[in-house]
Amino acid sequence: MNRKKPPEEHKPNGRPPVYDKAIAKQMCEQLSEGIPLREICRQEGYPAWRTVYLWMSKDPELSAAIAHARDVGYDAMAEECLDIADNAANDWMERLDAEGRPIGYQVNGDHIQRSKLRIETRLKLLAKFNPKRYGDKVVHSGDEVNPVVIEANHTVFGELLKNLKMQRQAEK
Numbered sequence: 001m002n003r004k005k006p007p008e009e010h011k012p013n014g015r016p017p018v019y020d021k022a023i024a025k026q027m028c029e030q031l032s033e034g035i036p037l038r039e040i041c042r043q044e045g046y047p048a049w050r051t052v053y054l055w056m057s058k059d060p061e062l063s064a065a066i067a068h069a070r071d072v073g074y075d076a077m078a079e080e081c082l083d084i085a086d087n088a089a090n091d092w093m094e095r096l097d098a099e100g101r102p103i104g105y106q107v108n109g110d111h112i113q114r115s116k117l118r119i120e121t122r123l124k125l126l127a128k129f130n131p132k133r134y135g136d137k138v139v140h141s142g143d144e145v146n147p148v149v150i151e152a153n154h155t156v157f158g159e160l161l162k163n164l165k166m167q168r169q170a171e172k
Contacts, residue, residue: 017051024062027052031069034076074130081119 023046030040041049056063090111095104126134 032072
């Protein structure tokens with residue numbers, strides 16, 4: 001028969017996480033390089049991501065430091081997009097004949113598509129993480145040639161109000 005221990009005998013696994021300022025500083029440095037928190041927490045010697053959020057809830061200074069490090073990290077991610085776009089190292093591959101001799105070059109479409117995917121993914125994440133800075137700007141306006149004009153016809157609104165008043169009086 002499988003019986004559970006009474007609550008007073010139950011002990012949590014491991015020791016409770018202790019806040020370590022040195023580890024928190026190292027985490028902030030990695031966050032500012034654009035490395036996601038969960039990836040940092042998977043490294044040897046770092047706490048679980050849930051522990052970091054627990055630390056943040058108890059320490060506003062740490063929370064502010066992590067928020068700042070993430071903002072800097074978003075810029076690093078944006079710069080990484082430029083690096084990926086500018087790096088054409090594997091965009092071409094050598095074409096070989098039947099005997100394996102080089103006969104020219106051809107576009108490496110797989111590499112180009114993968115680079116586009118890497119950039120697109122980072123840009124979409126940046127737009128979600130910080131929409132004011134990296135999201136698409138939505139403007140409800142026209143241009144100089146075709147400005148958006150909203151005209152209010154007060155006579156139409158006046159007639160609608162009259163009709164509503166008449167309907168209410170008729171219902172009484």
